[in-house]
Amino acid sequence: MPWLYALIGIIVGLVIGIFAGIQIRKNISEKEISSAEEEAKRIINESIKSAESKKREALVEAKEEILKARNEYEKEVKERRSDLQKQERRLQQKEETLDRKTDNIEKKEETLARRLSELEEAREAISAYKKMQRCKQCGADNQDDAVYCKKCGAKLAE
Ligand SMILES: [Zn+2]
Numbered sequence: 001m002p003w004l005y006a007l008i009g010i011i012v013g014l015v016i017g018i019f020a021g022i023q024i025r026k027n028i029s030e031k032e033i034s035s036a037e038e039e040a041k042r043i044i045n046e047s048i049k050s051a052e053s054k055k056r057e058a059l060v061e062a063k064e065e066i067l068k069a070r071n072e073y074e075k076e077v078k079e080r081r082s083d084l085q086k087q088e089r090r091l092q093q094k095e096e097t098l099d100r101k102t103d104n105i106e107k108k109e110e111t112l113a114r115r116l117s118e119l120e121e122a123r124e125a126i127s128a129y130k131k132m133q134r135c136k137q138c139g140a141d142n143q144d145d146a147v148y149c150k151k152c153g154a155k156l157a158e
Contacts, residue, residue, distance in 0.1 A: 133157070 132141040133156055135149035142150055149156055 129141070131144040133144060133146070134141055135152060135154055135156060137154040138149060138152040140149055140151035142156060146156060148154065
């Protein structure tokens with residue numbers, strides 16, 4: 001019965017073919033799985049690396065911002081200090097000017113007082129002089145109430 005052998009041969013061939021196919025598919029899917037795993041590992045590694053580099057960048061940026069802020073603050077402090085010093089100098093100059101003006105006023109007051117007293121003296125001298133009586137003999141000035149001239153002894157007019 002050759003057809004039976006043929007049938008058996010076909011069945012055996014089919015079975016072998018099916019098993020071989022299953023094996024091949026298994027191999028292929030294992031390869032696919034391992035390559036997918038490798039891809040996943042690669043992606044994870046890349047994201048870790050990029051996260052680290054982003055962290056580093058953020059740190060550098062933060063440091064730069066801190067430095068910038070500090071520089072600006074120091075600049076502002078310096079400017080304020082120099083403004084204050086300018087104002088102080090201006091105030092000092094004003095004070096000095098005021099001192100000088102006060103000195104001048106005091107000097108003027110002193111001069112004025114001296115002149116006033118000189119004027120008073122002159123006025124007194126004039127009024128005293130006006131009260132004098134002149135001797136007709138020698139021309140000397142005598143006190144208002146004198147009877148005889150103090151220089152020549154002549155009798156003064158009443
Ligand atoms: Zn006289």
